[in-house]
Amino acid sequence: MIPDVPGRLPAAFLAPDTSSFVEFLGRHAPEALRQLAPPPGSVATPPTAHATTIVALACSDGVVMAGDRRATAGNVIASRDIVKVHAADSHSAIGIAGAAGIGLELIRLFQVELEHFEKLEGTTLSLEGKATRLAGMVRGNLGMALQGLAAVPLFAGWDLATGRGRIFSFDATGGRYAESEHHSIGSGSYFARGSLKKRWRPGITTGEAASVAVEALFDAADDDSATGGPDVVRRIWPVVAVVDADGYRELDDTGVEALVEELVASRRAGARSGGAVPEVGGTPL
Template sequence: MNHDRAGGPTGILRFATAPGSSSFTEFLAAAAPELMPGKVPDGAVITHGTTIVSLIYADGVVMAGDRRATAGNLIAQRDIEKVFATDDYSLVGIAGAAGMAVEIVRLYIVELEHYEKIEGTQLTLDGKANRLATMIRGNLAEAMQGLAVVPLFAGYDPDATDPAEAAKIYSFDVTGGRYPEQYYHSIGSGSLFARGALKKLWRPGLDRAAAVRVAVESLYDAADDDSATGGPDITRGIYPVVRLATANGTERVGDDELAATVRAILDDRAARPGS
C-alpha cells in the first residue's frame, strides 16, 4: 500500500519521520485526525463519571475517585476507574463524559511518553499541567455540546528544591483554564460535599494512612448526599480507586487496605448516627 494521505501509511510515515513538535497530540491531529477523541454518534447514551478528590500529605499527594458512572438517573457502571497514573510522578482523575475523558487520558499518557522520548527528559510538573490544559482546550467544541471533560491533575516534583513544595494539585475548566490548588481539591457532581468534608478533615502533615482515610471519608460524605456518587460497596467488594504520588513514584492502594479503612469509617459513623 502506498497511500499518500494524512491517514494512510505513506502520510503517517511522512509525519513520523519529519522534524516537528514534541507533542504527540499535534502529530496525531495532523497524521490521523480520525483517531483523535471525537464526537459521540447521535443517540448514543452518554455516561458520566462523578467525584474525584485529591489532597497533599506529608510524603506527597493522594488522589481518589468513586467507582460509579451514571446515565441520566440510571447507574451505568458500578466499578469504573476514574483515577490514573499518567507517568512515574503524576496522577489524573476524570469527571464528566466518561468515554471521552478516558480517551483524553489515554492520549495524554502517550503525550507524556512521546515528549520524553523526543526531548530525552520529562516535562516539569507545571509543564505536564500545561499540556493537559491544552488538550482540554482542544475539546471545547465538544464541551459546548454537552460532552464536557474536567480533569483533576496532581503530582510530585522530584526536582523541587523544597520537598515541602514538591506535591501540587491543579484543577481545570472546560476552556482549558489551569488553576493551582492549595492543600486539597475536589471535582465532579459530589465535589461540594466532598470539599466540605476535606475542609474539616484535612490538616498539615498527614501520614499515609491518615491521608488515605481522609480521601475515602470525603468520598463517603459525597455519596451520602449526591446520588451520582457511589459509596464503597462492601457486598460486591468495590472500593474507591486511591493512588499516591511521592518521591518513590506512583502507587495504587490495595483493596485489602481500603476495606479496612472503609470498615473503620463505617464503625465510627455507626457510633455517631447522623454525623
C-alpha cells in the same frame, strides 16, 4: 522531504518534528483526534455515561487522589466499577469527571503524550509543563463541552523540581488552577469538599490523607446519587492512589477495605455515643 521507503516506517515518523504527540497526530492523522472535536452538525445525544467524584489532597510527603466507582446515564447506573483515577506517568495521577467516554480517551491520549515527549526529548516534562499540556487538551474538547459533553480532569503529582506534591484543577475552557491544600470535582464535589475542609490539616501524611479521601467520598455518596459509596456486597472499593518521591502507586483492595471498615466502625461508634465523631485513623485529622 524524506521519501517513503517500502518496508520502513513512513517518512513522517523519521523526520524531526514536534515533541507533542497531539500536534503530531493533528498534522499527519487528524482523523485520530476526532473525539476532541465535534463532528459537523452534531448535537449532544443523552443519555451519556457520566463519571464522578474525584478528590485530591496535598500532603507533607506527597499527594493522594481517590475516586468513586459509579458512572450514571441520566437516572440509571451505567457502571458500578469504572476506574476514574489513573497514573499519568511515573510521578503523576489524573482523575476525570464528566462524560466518561471522552474523559477516559483524554486520559489515554495524555498518557501517550507524556511518553512520546519523554522518548523524543530524553527527559520528562516538569509538573507545570504536564499541567499546561493537559489544559491545552481540555481546551481542544471545548466544542463538545458546549454541547453538554464536557470532561474535566483533576491532576496531581510529585514535583521533582521543588520536592513536594501539587494539585491542579481545570475548567471546560482549559483554564488551569493550582490548588494548595485539596480539591474535588464531579457532582459530589460540593459534599466531598465540605468533608475535606473539616479533615485536612497542614502536615497531614499520605497515610492519613488516604483515610480522609475515603471519608470524603463516603460523605459525597451520602448526599449525591451519582456518587457511588463503597459496595460491601460486591466488594467494589474506591480507587485510592498515592504519588510521592517514590512514584505512583495504588492502595490494593485489602488496604482500602480496611479504611472503609474503620470509617464505618467510627460512624457507628459516633451514633452510639450520641453523635460525637471519634477520631479516624487513630489521629485527630
